[in-house]
Amino acid sequence: MAYMHLDDDRLLFLPLGGSGEIGMNLNLYGHMGKWLMVDCGMAFAGDNTPGVDLIFPDTHFLKEECDNLLGLVVTHGHEDHIGAIPHLWSQFRCPIFATAFTAGLIREKLKEANLVDEVDLIIVDDTQELSLGPFDIRYIPLAHSIAEGNGLAIKTSKGTLFHTGDWKLDADPLIGPLCPSQELTALGQSGVLAVIGDSTNVFNEVPSGSEKAVQESLLDIVQDLTGRVVITTFASNVARLETISKVAEATGRHLILLGRSMIRIVKIAHENGYLGNFTNLVDQEEADYLPKDNVLIVCTGCQGEPRAAISRIARDDHRHLHLAEGDNVIFSSKIIPGNEVTLGHLFNNLAAKGVNVITEKDAFVHVSGHPGRQELRQMYGWTKPKAIIPVHGEYRHLKRHFELAHEIGVANTIIPKNGDVIEIDDTGTLKAIDKVPVGRFALDGSEIVPDDSVSIVERRRMITSGIVTVSLIFTKIGDLMAEPVMSLRGLPKADDDNFYDSVLDEIEAGVERMRAKARLNDDAVEEVVRIAVRRFCRKSIGKNPTVDTLITREHHLTLTRNRGG
Numbered sequence: 001m002a003y004m005h006l007d008d009d010r011l012l013f014l015p016l017g018g019s020g021e022i023g024m025n026l027n028l029y030g031h032m033g034k035w036l037m038v039d040c041g042m043a044f045a046g047d048n049t050p051g052v053d054l055i056f057p058d059t060h061f062l063k064e065e066c067d068n069l070l071g072l073v074v075t076h077g078h079e080d081h082i083g084a085i086p087h088l089w090s091q092f093r094c095p096i097f098a099t100a101f102t103a104g105l106i107r108e109k110l111k112e113a114n115l116v117d118e119v120d121l122i123i124v125d126d127t128q129e130l131s132l133g134p135f136d137i138r139y140i141p142l143a144h145s146i147a148e149g150n151g152l153a154i155k156t157s158k159g160t161l162f163h164t165g166d167w168k169l170d171a172d173p174l175i176g177p178l179c180p181s182q183e184l185t186a187l188g189q190s191g192v193l194a195v196i197g198d199s200t201n202v203f204n205e206v207p208s209g210s211e212k213a214v215q216e217s218l219l220d221i222v223q224d225l226t227g228r229v230v231i232t233t234f235a236s237n238v239a240r241l242e243t244i245s246k247v248a249e250a251t252g253r254h255l256i257l258l259g260r261s262m263i264r265i266v267k268i269a270h271e272n273g274y275l276g277n278f279t280n281l282v283d284q285e286e287a288d289y290l291p292k293d294n295v296l297i298v299c300t301g302c303q304g305e306p307r308a309a310i311s312r313i314a315r316d317d318h319r320h321l322h323l324a325e326g327d328n329v330i331f332s333s334k335i336i337p338g339n340e341v342t343l344g345h346l347f348n349n350l351a352a353k354g355v356n357v358i359t360e361k362d363a364f365v366h367v368s369g370h371p372g373r374q375e376l377r378q379m380y381g382w383t384k385p386k387a388i389i390p391v392h393g394e395y396r397h398l399k400r401h402f403e404l405a406h407e408i409g410v411a412n413t414i415i416p417k418n419g420d421v422i423e424i425d426d427t428g429t430l431k432a433i434d435k436v437p438v439g440r441f442a443l444d445g446s447e448i449v450p451d452d453s454v455s456i457v458e459r460r461r462m463i464t465s466g467i468v469t470v471s472l473i474f475t476k477i478g479d480l481m482a483e484p485v486m487s488l489r490g491l492p493k494a495d496d497d498n499f500y501d502s503v504l505d506e507i508e509a510g511v512e513r514m515r516a517k518a519r520l521n522d523d524a525v526e527e528v529v530r531i532a533v534r535r536f537c538r539k540s541i542g543k544n545p546t547v548d549t550l551i552t553r554e555h556h557l558t559l560t561r562n563r564g565g
Helices: 060-068 085-092 100-112 181-190 211-222 238-250 260-271 309-314 340-352 373-383 395-407 454-465 497-513 522-541
Strands: 011-017 026-031 034-038 054-057 069-073 096-098 121-123 129-132 135-141 150-156 159-163 194-198 229-232 254-258 295-299 328-331 356-358 387-391 420-424 430-435 440-444 447-450 467-474 485-489 546-553
Touching: 011 054, 011 060, 011 159, 026 150, 034 060, 034 135, 054 085, 060 069, 060 085, 069 085, 069 129, 085 100, 085 440, 096 100, 100 121, 100 260, 135 181, 159 181, 181 373, 194 373, 211 238, 211 328, 229 309, 238 254, 238 260, 238 295, 254 260, 295 309, 309 340, 340 356, 373 395, 387 395, 440 454, 454 546, 467 497, 467 522, 485 497, 497 522, 522 546
Parallel strands: 034 069, 069 096, 096 121, 159 194, 194 387, 229 295, 229 328, 254 295, 328 356, 467 546
Antiparallel strands: 011 026, 011 420, 026 034, 054 440, 129 135, 135 150, 150 159, 420 430, 440 447, 467 485
């Protein structure tokens, strides 16, 4: 049953991802019985999901509403806005709308997923209005750390919403629009019902800064360095790639690209008219052979991703580059919260080779693509919204953005949570009227599963507490035919014969205390073994391992069960 009817003129905002977290941006707007989706992103998995790389928003609500979903409109091409598309599209199967560069990135993802011939991917001209049912949508180009960052002016019968996407103000951008004050002022003069906006840098009072200033700083740094220079940054930051190209040219160094995603981004950028100055590129196979003072290498992995180029280089595991004492690595990026430990290991591995490591904490090598409070005030001064809904941030970011709204005199504001159905009336009053089920999906191998699935929970338990596997063979009447056999993995004292024998004694004693009839019941035997092993391990080594019991009975083999308990 549809959530809304065609004559339901309420205007609804429903975040399914990105409200209360960084990443996984997925927002819905509902009106006149129809839904419009804005972005469909992913997040990187943390330590609590071992064996998992990517996390996605739960789209069960969309699956049920797919007949009323008009389309997915994408603001820009960062992974936290497009990364879930190839994995989740089959659940909602709607057209996708994006500007040319962003569409190029999406198309590459769809090719890898063998979906490119199925998905209706429509390139939008950002100078033209897009009409989808009760929504008239206009792209508003904004500066960001990727080409073709856009906000969306979404006109409805209730008023105009401005969904900012990710943005910053840059009076001197290398790629992208100049500070769009006139267009935003015109938008405000025509009337903005609500701004749904980026909260990532709300704790920063100062503006994010200009890419031109980074270029000047990197040039000053690199021209004083000897040896190889490696700069690692986000592959999607086309403006930063332009900066690095200019630095290489100005310092007389050949430019080399390392990393699949880096090469792919440059290809798509070229196809869409960007990076025209990339004229001094040489093949990656030359990285180890060119004179050290004449090479500048730009590569992936600025957040310490284990399979990215700079991590492989630090492990001496890269085909084309091996760093040595006197070489230099510049991390031209922000250290994303949560990545400090991973990056710390990477910095230390490079330093141990005698490599000079330069990060944002050592020099001016990066500017953010998100607005600080000063920029937010400017945006709201131009657009003059009746209401503000902060998104794209953890709860503390949304709360500070909520407070900022009150500070500038916008009383209509709310802190959304994923799953909140928020009604926006024509006066800008905001009210959470319902809650839909939300959660997270994990890409576990090639399967998409809930992030609290049995496989992930058990894997987490095995990592922290180890696993004991017990094999028992019974006669027809329930007597043990042989001594149990065990495998101990991930436990302290697992290679201690005395410990092994003691666990074995506890298992045998527990089984022998069972009534003969009970020993014929596999479930009962498994529970006795589980309790015996865990009780002894808790007492002797302070661990509660996962216990698997395999039972063989005379003349037949029972179904193996994993209790995981």
